[in-house]
Amino acid sequence: MMMSTEQSRIPYLNHKIILASKSPRRIALLKQLGITFEVAAYEVDESFPANLHAAAAVRFIAEKKARAFTGTIEADQLLVAADTVVVHDGCIMGKPTSEAHASKLLERLSGTAHEVITAVAIRQPNDAIYLFHEITEVQFRELTAEEIAYYLRHYQPYDKAGSYGIQEWIGLAAVERINGPYTNVVGLPTAALCVALQQLTTR
Amino acid sequence: MMMSTEQSRIPYLNHKIILASKSPRRIALLKQLGITFEVAAYEVDESFPANLHAAAAVRFIAEKKARAFTGTIEADQLLVAADTVVVHDGCIMGKPTSEAHASKLLERLSGTAHEVITAVAIRQPNDAIYLFHEITEVQFRELTAEEIAYYLRHYQPYDKAGSYGIQEWIGLAAVERINGPYTNVVGLPTAALCVALQQLTTR
Numbered sequence: 001m002m003m004s005t006e007q008s009r010i011p012y013l014n015h016k017i018i019l020a021s022k023s024p025r026r027i028a029l030l031k032q033l034g035i036t037f038e039v040a041a042y043e044v045d046e047s048f049p050a051n052l053h054a055a056a057a058v059r060f061i062a063e064k065k066a067r068a069f070t071g072t073i074e075a076d077q078l079l080v081a082a083d084t085v086v087v088h089d090g091c092i093m094g095k096p097t098s099e100a101h102a103s104k105l106l107e108r109l110s111g112t113a114h115e116v117i118t119a120v121a122i123r124q125p126n127d128a129i130y131l132f133h134e135i136t137e138v139q140f141r142e143l144t145a146e147e148i149a150y151y152l153r154h155y156q157p158y159d160k161a162g163s164y165g166i167q168e169w170i171g172l173a174a175v176e177r178i179n180g181p182y183t184n185v186v187g188l189p190t191a192a193l194c195v196a197l198q199q200l201t202t203r
Numbered sequence: 204m205m206m207s208t209e210q211s212r213i214p215y216l217n218h219k220i221i222l223a224s225k226s227p228r229r230i231a232l233l234k235q236l237g238i239t240f241e242v243a244a245y246e247v248d249e250s251f252p253a254n255l256h257a258a259a260a261v262r263f264i265a266e267k268k269a270r271a272f273t274g275t276i277e278a279d280q281l282l283v284a285a286d287t288v289v290v291h292d293g294c295i296m297g298k299p300t301s302e303a304h305a306s307k308l309l310e311r312l313s314g315t316a317h318e319v320i321t322a323v324a325i326r327q328p329n330d331a332i333y334l335f336h337e338i339t340e341v342q343f344r345e346l347t348a349e350e351i352a353y354y355l356r357h358y359q360p361y362d363k364a365g366s367y368g369i370q371e372w373i374g375l376a377a378v379e380r381i382n383g384p385y386t387n388v389v390g391l392p393t394a395a396l397c398v399a400l401q402q403l404t405t406r
Contacts, residue, residue: 009349033375066358136380141394146212154237171388172236172393177339180383183375190375 012197018073020081025165025187033190035197039079044068046083054087058119059133066121066129078200079123084187086162088114096163102138103148105163106170111142116163116185122196130196134189136180138166143174215400219366220271223268223284226362228370228390236393238400240283247271249286257290261322262336269324269332281403282326287390289365291317299366306351308366310375314345317365319388325399337392339383341369346377 017037019030030037044065048057064082074081086093088108096102139201151170157163164170166178166185183190211217220240222233233240247268251260268284276282289296291311292319299305322336360366367373369381369388386393 010347013353029375032372034372085237141398144213150213150216166385169235169237172232173397174394175385176394177383178385179380181380182369182378182385191377191379194376195344 006170011134011201012194015197015201016074017070017197018071018077018079020069021160023187025167026082027176029183029186029188029190033194040069040071040079042068042070044110054085054090054092054115055119055133055135057092058085058117059121059131060084062119062121062133062135063129063131066123069123073123073125073127075125077125078197080193081121081123082118082188084116084118084161084184086116088112088162093162095161096158099152102152102157102163106143106148106151109140109143109162109164110148110174111140113137113139116162116180118184118187118189120189120193120196122200124200130200132192132196134181134184134192135185136178136182138178138185139176140174141176147173206342208372214404215397218400218404219280219399221272221274221280221282223272223282224370226285226390227366229285231388232386232393233393236397242270243274243282245271245273246260252399257288257295257318258322258336258338260295261286261288262319262324262334265322265324265336266332266334269326269360272326276326276328276330278328280328281400283396284324284326285391287319287321287364287387289317289319291315291365296365298364299361302355305355305360309346309351312343312346312365312367313351313377314343316340316342319365319383319389321390321392323392323396323399325403327403333403335395337384337387338396339381339385339387339404341381341388342379344379346373350376 013034017035018040019037020040022041046061046062061083062081071077096105116136117133122130155168157165181189216237218240221243222240223243225244249264251263264286265284271284299308317340320336325333358371360368384392
């Protein structure tokens with residue numbers, strides 16, 4: 001692959017990444033970052049010890065996803081796993097199981113703030129794990145029943161924590177403000193990921 | 204046009220908007236909102252009295268853009284004009300005039316926080332103006348000279364205040380966090396716009 005002079009001087013753009021996630025949002029973000037990567041999709045049990053608070057739980061799951069990779073991480077590769085949760089009123093909100101459940105979750109988010117936490121686990125060839133997480137506060141305005149129905153009819157947020165995608169209609173129409181990294185809400189805190197990869201690739 | 208039942212019950216989706224902006228980002232945001240609109244593109248002198256502070260200046264320009272429309276606003280229409288500025292160290296940063304200028308602006312943003320202010324002026328058929336603005340703080344991490352060169356080579360941010368687009372590579376790689384509405388940084392505070400249109404269309 002031909003690289004421009006500038007690109008070759010940006011270490012995190014030159015490393016080979018194995019993305020341990022089949023999330024279309026994470027794939028799109030890595031593509032837009034210009035990072036060279038392949039996708040390793042495998043199922044991981046996402047349960048966690050019940051006594052963990054939210055940030056510890058999401059870090060636990062991200063590390064479990066990184067550890068579950070059974071292939072080889074070559075000397076010029078890094079494996080990136082991530083997990084995202086929505087925390088509302090101190091509880092982790094799951095992914096919706098039906099339209100009625102999705103509607104109920106969005107009614108709870110309406111007019112309130114919640115936190116989105118994404119943890120990232122970077123596994124190195126020597127199996128060391130570099131683990132970090134970012135928190136973003138998200139404020140929704142009050143939604144009408146018609147707005148919730150309109151969103152659920154046009155989008156299918158059933159694979160999404162908290163039952164919404166900030167990059168979709170509801171993010172534009174109803175998210176009044178955020179405090180933290182934007183891409184963290186999409187599913188991957190990209191600027192922090194660049195900093196982490198930079199550190200791991202220039203040692 | 205056929206509308207779903209839900210859509211017909213969301214008043215701001217049913218009104219006809221005249222968008223007084225040819226910004227591709229504002230056009231894309233209104234499209235994604237599902238709002239029916241046409242674009243009225245005309246040139247407006249964007250100068251403002253030198254004694255105005257940043258928020259007053261951007262409100263002044265947005266109102267001037269709305270007032271400059273010489274066509275007719277029909278009874279079922281609203282005209283939406285907007286202006287966005289980047290404020291750094293108390294000064295309004297302009298749009299870059301050359302690659303060297305763009306590079307200089309990004310060097311100044313590197314490793315610091317700045318504010319993005321977008322003002323929106325909604326002109327009604329009776330020529331009354333509904334004016335508001337939103338402020339978003341944006342924190343950049345330190346950029347290397349190679350990262351700035353890479354961004355300027357792959358994107359041409361010469362039509363953008365502050366010389367960057369948050370939705371582009373640099374937004375993913377270098378924006379550590381924001382505090383405020385995300386779409387406000389793109390060029391139009393969409394959730395606040397929905398609330399304003401809702402108020403103006405359900406009177």
